[in-house]
Amino acid sequence: MNLHAKKPTPMLKRYLVTFFFRLAVFIIMLVIYLTDRVRLEELMSQPIVNGVTIIHVLWVIFMIMMLTHIFPSNRFSMAIKKADHVNYDPQEFEELELLRFVKEQNIRAWTVLLVWLCFNAVFGLLYLLGVIKDIDLLMLTVFYFLSDYICILFYCPFQFKIMKNRCCVNCRIYDWGHFMIFTPMLFICNFFSWSLFFTSCVVLIRWELYYAKHPERFWFGSNKNLNCVNCKDRICKYKGKCNS
Amino acid sequence: MADLIRNPEDNTPFPWYVRSGTKLLRCGYTTGTCAALAAAGAAELLLSGNKPESVRLVTPKGIPVDVVPDYCDKKDDQAVCAVRKDGGDDLDSTDGLLITAAVKKSESGIRIEGGAGVGRVTRPGLDQPVGEAAINSVPRKMITAAAAGVCEELGYPGGLEITISVPGGEVAAKKTFNPQLGITGGISILGTSGIVEPMSEQALLDTIAIEIRQAGCGQKDRLILTPGNYGADYLRSSAGLPGLVPQVKCSNYIGNAIDMAANEGFREVLLVGHIGKLVKLAGGIMNTHSRYADGRRELFCAHAALCGASAEICRELMEQAMTDGCIEVLLRHGMWEEVKQSLLISVQEHLEQRAAGAVRIGALLFSNVYGTLGTTAEADCMMDDWRAAGVLPEPHAEHVFTEKQEEKTEQVRIVIFGGTAEGRELSARLAEEGADVTVCVASEYGNAVQETVKGIHVQTGTLSPEEKQELLRDACLCVDATHPYALHITESVKEACIRTGVRRIRLVRAASRTDGAVVVRSAGEAAEYLQGRKGNILLTTGVKELQDFRQIDRSRLFPRVLPLGESLAACEEMGIPAKNIIAMQGPFSRECNEAMIRQLDIAFLVSKDGGVRGGFPEKAEAAENTGICMIVIGRDEEEGLDLQETLEECRKVLHRSYSGGTL
Numbered sequence: 057m058n059l060h061a062k063k064p065t066p067m068l069k070r071y072l073v074t075f076f077f078r079l080a081v082f083i084i085m086l087v088i089y090l091t092d093r094v095r096l097e098e099l100m101s102q103p104i105v106n107g108v109t110i111i112h113v114l115w116v117i118f119m120i121m122m123l124t125h126i127f128p129s130n131r132f133s134m135a136i137k138k139a140d141h142v143n144y145d146p147q148e149f150e151e152l153e154l155l156r157f158v159k160e161q162n163i164r165a166w167t168v169l170l171v172w173l174c175f176n177a178v179f180g181l182l183y184l185l186g187v188i189k190d191i192d193l194l195m196l197t198v199f200y201f202l203s204d205y206i207c208i209l210f211y212c213p214f215q216f217k218i219m220k221n222r223c224c225v226n227c228r229i230y231d232w233g234h235f236m237i238f239t240p241m242l243f244i245c246n247f248f249s250w251s252l253f254f255t256s257c258v259v260l261i262r263w264e265l266y267y268a269k270h271p272e273r274f275w276f277g278s279n280k281n282l283n284c285v286n287c288k289d290r291i292c293k294y295k296g297k298c299n300s
Numbered sequence: 301m302a303d304l305i306r307n308p309e310d311n312t313p314f315p316w317y318v319r320s321g322t323k324l325l326r327c328g329y330t331t332g333t334c335a336a337l338a339a340a341g342a343a344e345l346l347l348s349g350n351k352p353e354s355v356r357l358v359t360p361k362g363i364p365v366d367v368v369p370d371y372c373d374k375k376d377d378q379a380v381c382a383v384r385k386d387g388g389d390d391l392d393s394t395d396g397l398l399i400t401a402a403v404k405k406s407e408s409g410i411r412i413e414g415g416a417g418v419g420r421v422t423r424p425g426l427d428q429p430v431g432e433a434a435i436n437s438v439p440r441k442m443i444t445a446a447a448a449g450v451c452e453e454l455g456y457p458g459g460l461e462i463t464i465s466v467p468g469g470e471v472a473a474k475k476t477f478n479p480q481l482g483i484t485g486g487i488s489i490l491g492t493s494g495i496v497e498p499m500s501e502q503a504l505l506d507t508i509a510i511e512i513r514q515a516g517c518g519q520k521d522r523l524i525l526t527p528g529n530y531g532a533d534y535l536r537s538s539a540g541l542p543g544l545v546p547q548v549k550c551s552n553y554i555g556n557a558i559d560m561a562a563n564e565g566f567r568e569v570l571l572v573g574h575i576g577k578l579v580k581l582a583g584g585i586m587n588t589h590s591r592y593a594d595g596r597r598e599l600f601c602a603h604a605a606l607c608g609a610s611a612e613i614c615r616e617l618m619e620q621a622m623t624d625g626c627i628e629v630l631l632r633h634g635m636w637e638e639v640k641q642s643l644l645i646s647v648q649e650h651l652e653q654r655a656a657g658a659v660r661i662g663a664l665l666f667s668n669v670y671g672t673l674g675t676t677a678e679a680d681c682m683m684d685d686w687r688a689a690g691v692l693p694e695p696h697a698e699h700v701f702t703e704k705q706e707e708k709t710e711q712v713r714i715v716i717f718g719g720t721a722e723g724r725e726l727s728a729r730l731a732e733e734g735a736d737v738t739v740c741v742a743s744e745y746g747n748a749v750q751e752t753v754k755g756i757h758v759q760t761g762t763l764s765p766e767e768k769q770e771l772l773r774d775a776c777l778c779v780d781a782t783h784p785y786a787l788h789i790t791e792s793v794k795e796a797c798i799r800t801g802v803r804r805i806r807l808v809r810a811a812s813r814t815d816g817a818v819v820v821r822s823a824g825e826a827a828e829y830l831q832g833r834k835g836n837i838l839l840t841t842g843v844k845e846l847q848d849f850r851q852i853d854r855s856r857l858f859p860r861v862l863p864l865g866e867s868l869a870a871c872e873e874m875g876i877p878a879k880n881i882i883a884m885q886g887p888f889s890r891e892c893n894e895a896m897i898r899q900l901d902i903a904f905l906v907s908k909d910g911g912v913r914g915g916f917p918e919k920a921e922a923a924e925n926t927g928i929c930m931i932v933i934g935r936d937e938e939e940g941l942d943l944q945e946t947l948e949e950c951r952k953v954l955h956r957s958y959s960g961g962t963l
Binding site for chain 2: 141142151152154155158267268269270271
């Protein structure tokens with residue numbers, strides 16, 4: 057396989073489509089946020105019996121996105137699929153090496169969690185103090201929704217500063233995305249926000265259970281499918297260029 | 301079984317672990333290992349008068365166990381030593397029990413007896429006969445080997461009487477299955493690997509899933525599932541199976557394994573297992589572990605009743621400890637065929653119910669005592685299809701056990717692919733025991749050194765695959781005793797055995813210790829290593845590898861080859877100076893090797909790992925004593941039996957044939 061192929065891989069195309077979709081959602085929401093704040097705030101608490109609103113559409117999008125991660129399709133990236141046993145192609149490895157890798161990655165993952173929770177605690181505090189409102193936290197969530205793909209495609213501060221993994225395919229916390237996106241929703245006490253936050257917790261718990269029970273599926277040293285030579289995503293080629 | 305991991309951070313006496321998820325689970329050692337360690341400690345105290353600070357042995361799994369005995373004491377003519385059972389993270393009722401060995405001198409031989417706390421066998425069909433102490437055969441071997449090792453080390457020529465006891469064993473046994481199995485008065489001294497490996501159920505299931513998936517890498521048409529070691533051994537020794545069909549051990553998880561095979565897209569699955577496990581399927585028990593359900597006798601009883609058995613027969617069946625006992629009862633009453641058919645129909649029904657049309661499935665049941673017992677109707681059709689597809693050979697040597705078995709009186713024919721010292725010894729001993737032995741050797745030289753006693757026919761020359769198959773045509777058994785490095789011959793013998801359906805035994809030499817030597821993977825790699833280094837080289841690898849050293853200055857090479865014209869011709873062709881050629885037949889003693897090294901000013905000795913019989917230890921010692929560098933062309937570990945085990949297996953075949961039994 058040519059590692060230096062310039063042609064975009066199907067996975068990159070898929071990622072770009074998703075990115076532009078999320079960008080569109082973000083722009084639409086931003087426009088409404090800037091032009092009709094009050095209306096948006098009303099919509100956030102409007103029950104569906106009074107008519108389908110953009111908030112309901114957004115909720116459906118978010119929910120579908122998370123459900124596809126709970127029951128991942130075969131068309132997804134190896135970054136998600138690696139958790140499943142069918143994508144574990146074992147190779148000879150040192151068990152102690154694997155456990156060392158797990159330990160190191162767990163420490164890094166805990167660091168990411170701590171940083172993320174501290175960062176969001178600031179917004180939580182501002183919300184509780186009444187400085188920002190529901191609508192602001194919703195916009196923050198939509199911004200995270202877009203940022204998720206910025207991290208995948210262009211630059212991920214967690215990858216480069218803390219996790220130091222070689223790519224998304226090898227990322228220990230790849231499926232933490234939803235939990236991170238919907239963290240601001242924890243602070244808003246209604247069905248819309250909590251349903252999203254707790255569903256994202258289910259995605260996170262599912263991922264962590266897989267990691268705890270089958271760490272060998274998550275390490276390139278034990279799973280051949282995580283080696284560059286078997287990679288079908290090749291996102292790193294473009295992401296590397298962006299970062300350089 | 302999982303790979304054991306030595307944890308360098310653990311300073312306990314037994315730092316071996318297995319991984320389960322992100323956790324390390326500590327392994328322990330079996331009661332059999334404890335008994336052997338205690339026996340060694342007591343023997344040392346008895347024979348030397350010194351209390352051992354620690355006792356050590358290497359378990360059959362190859363893991364060393366080095367422990368401090370809990371106590372060692374000598375009174376009058378007897379020494380007692382105790383070692384505490386450590387089950388690691390797999391806690392059972394025997395964990396923490398003291399296993400003691402009391403050792404006395406005797407005239408000759410090593411006799412093992414069970415003392416207080418060790419169970420006694422009261423029902424037939426177990427590892428030990430009725431009346432014997434419940435110390436299984438592998439622990440007995442371990443105890444004997446450990447005590448014999450001490451006797452040899454201390455130069456004691458007499459015998460020993462060893463009594464194994466377990467204080468508190470009688471109470472602990474109540475929490476085990478011993479009472480149901482008919483073992484009374486204590487625990488069993490058990491263990492086949494010597495090591496207790498803790499493993500979670502999920503980890504086992506995951507391992508099975510991975511193996512099934514890997515088995516499907518080539519093709520996903522057919523799969524053979526076996527529950528455990530009995531099934532795997534049966535497949536290895538049985539004519540025609542597994543042929544070219546991949547095989548996976550599924551432990552007790554029959555139902556899960558069927559689901560996994562279906563999920564992986566296999567189309568046809570054949571379950572091959574011991575009747576003790578697979579009879580449970582007749583009751584729809586899809587996890588055959590005894591902690592989930594037993595019901596073996598009940599199933600025999602129910603089906604016998606359905607076939608018209610009297611209450612007396614049913615009662616007799618319920619009194620049996622093992623399934624072989626049930627078969628014996630049914631044979632005695634002439635009901636076996638009918639009950640077997642009834643059980644097989646029920647097994648098939650339950651398998652089909654579980655598979656739910658996702659895979660075509662059938663089962664083959666066997667017994668260690670009676671051989672192949674029968675196949676379900678679907679398994680029969682499936683195996684016929686597999687034979688037609690060329691993945692299973694036509695059956696001819698294997699028979700299904702029936703009540704009307706005719707007595708076999710003709711001489712048993714065994715084919716040995718030899719040319720090695722082990723092959724020669726094996727053939728001579730089998731011929732002495734009345735077997736019709738055909739030995740195949742590749743060269744005239746092999747023919748010349750092969751012992752020609754009555755009953756041995758020597759076939760000389762390299763045989764084509766068809767000729768090998770022809771040679772095996774009416775053989776009962778084939779032993780591959782070829783050189784450990786003759787991999788292509790081993791492969792072709794294996795292929796011929798599969799094609800002809802003849803049972804094959806691989807006779808292997810144990811790999812040698814290569815401490816301090818440079819180990820390479822091939823002769824070419826050895827040559828590469830030597831190229832940049834100065835000094836004479838003694839090549840003891842044989843003439844076939846000579847060409848690999850062609851890049852090296854000929855004046856440095858001193859090949860030691862067989863005294864044959866073709867060997868000398870090969871040396872000449874390579875341009876080896878005549879003065880450098882050593883044409884001699886081994887075995888070479890250490891002294892002889894040392895003399896050659898000194899005489900020829902050798903700096904490097906290149907050797908294959910030919911094992912003890914290939915004179916490897918003598919070469920290694922000579923290299924060490926003269927301070928030269930030894931280069932060993934390593935070899936992959938092979939599965940097989942050693943000479944003694946092979947001989948025992950062959951004897952079993954001879955015995956069964958002469959006593960009218962089946963393979």
